[in-house]
Amino acid sequence: MRKALIAGGVYFTLVFSLGVILDVLRVTSVAPRLGMAGAMAVELPIMLAVSWLVCGGVIKRLGIGAERGERGLMSATALVLIVAAELALARVLAGQTFGEVLASYRNLPALMGLATQVAFVLFPLFRLRQQRFVT
Secondary structure, eight states: OHHHHHHHHHHHHHHHHHHHHHHHHIIIIIHHHHHHHHHHHHHHHHHHHHHHHHHHHHHHHHTOOSOHHHHHHHHHHHHHHHHHHHHHHHHHHHOOOHHHHHHHTTSHHHHHHHHHHHHHHHHHHHHHHHHHHHO
């Protein structure tokens, strides 16, 4: 159990750190040229690929087993951390309330980001299915 919690935290930290860097580049460099939705379309495949690779690396490095419970706890930990970080950043950087954050999902770029976060959270479980098909 402890190992899965640590794995979720490491997975979140690595992917979120890269996400912050890419967000800065997206907003300052790509969005002025392509618009926010276009910039998200450029960033998302990168984030998904990195998330997939980091997830696999964390699972392998920390020896996370092929049990649903362990992978589910890793996913749940990543979910709690990503939601907390997103809400904290929205509050600190943009002064947004929880309601304003929810309302922001009415636009395409925010929905694209949310879809990527959902995939990020589910990757430990998706990799479980992949592992079962391979072995």
